[in-house]
Amino acid sequence: MIAYSIVIPLKDEAQSLPTLHNELAKALKKLNKPYEIIFIDDGSEDNSSKIIAELQKTNNNIKLITFRANFGKSLALSTGFGEATGEVIIAMDADLQDDPMDIPKLIAKLEEGYDLVNGWRKKRADTLSKKISSILFNKGSAFLSGVELHDFNCGLKILRKEVADELSIYGELHRFIPILAAKKKYKVTEIQVNNRLRKYGKSKFGFGRSWRGILDLLTAIFISDFAAKPAHFFGVIGLSLFSAGFLMDAYVTYVKLTTGTTQGKIPLLIAGVFFMLLGVQLLSTGLIAEMVTYYLAQKKKDRPT
Structure with missing residues (x-):
């Protein structure tokens, strides 16, 4: 049985791969347990896949998954997790x-009882x-999610297979894997790791991409916190607006x-009517979403096993 699956998404990293493989082989040999290395080539335009194919000839533990185009790190990781x-x-x-x-340090921390490090x-x-x-x-992500970590976007992390199987990773959500796990009540922590200068190629990191990922994070938080009780979310906002x-309209009526x-109060009257209509719409949306959630839950419960 395989003990460790190393999942490595990549794009145009041909120059780095031989060194990476040598370093990994050295680190994994010390663990003295069965392992596999899964490379996911996310549409590389260099000869990354060819180099990995050559490495496979010397190491039977290497697997290669090749995408025909660049689909992004989230899909690459999700595919690798599924293959692991x-x-x-x-x-x-x-x-x-x-x-x-x-890696040994991360494993030791995981064995202290955590699900993701x-x-x-x-x-x-x-x-x-x-x-x-x-x-x-990272400050913004911690504030929005309530998960107190220092480096959400660190590519180096370790997690149990059962955790990976429960995560739905898309868009830019690969940056928030610790948050997704924490929202599912898994035990998450962090540990300091070494970070080295890039030797070859250019970083694929972009300032804009990270912040666009915040929108995906908000979606993920909404789904994890309110998917089972949507009326709570829409109800609070709808009731507040109503x-x-x-x-507002009661005040205009009193005046x-x-x-x-009602001279000078017509805009307030219109705003009051608008807020009440919007509140009713959100309350209705919450009730409909609650009915759909209940229907799906009942359908799942009645499904034959």
Whole structure:
């Protein structure tokens, strides 16, 4: 039985691959347990796949999955997780910035009773602008999710197979794997890892891509927190808007009754009506979503096993 599955998404990393393989082989040999290395070539335009095919001739533990085009890191990781047969999965990047010698340390931390251990590049080998962007991004992600980690986007992480099987990773959600796991009540922690300078090629990291990922994060948080009880989400917002609109119109009505005129209050009256209508729509949406959720739950319960 495979103990460890190392999942490595990559794009145009031909120059790094021989060194990465040698470092991995050295680190994994010390573990003295069965392992597999799964490379996912995400539409490389260089000869990355050819180099991996050559490495397979010297190492039977290597698997290669090739995408016909660049579909993104999330799909690459999701595919690798699905292909993995090991009890424990180790995800890392192929650019040599992650240090394979940190793998035993991650395993030791996982064995303390955690389900996912995320790397923390406390001393980052990056430019000042990238460091500042990373700090802001991680602070924002921690604030929105309530998960207190320092480096959500670290490519080096270790997780149990059962955790990986439950995660739905798409868009830019590969950056938030620790958050997705924590939202499913798995035990998540972090540990400091070594971060090295990129030797070959250019970084695929982009400031805009990270922040666009925040939209995916908000979607994931909504699904994890309210998928089973959508009326709670839509109901609170809808009721708040309806109440605000009702108070606005009640005030305009009071002014009309006491002064005999609504001069200057027409915009407030219209706003009140708008808020109440919007509140009713959201309340209705919540009830419909609740009915759909109940129907799907009953259908799943009645499904023959």
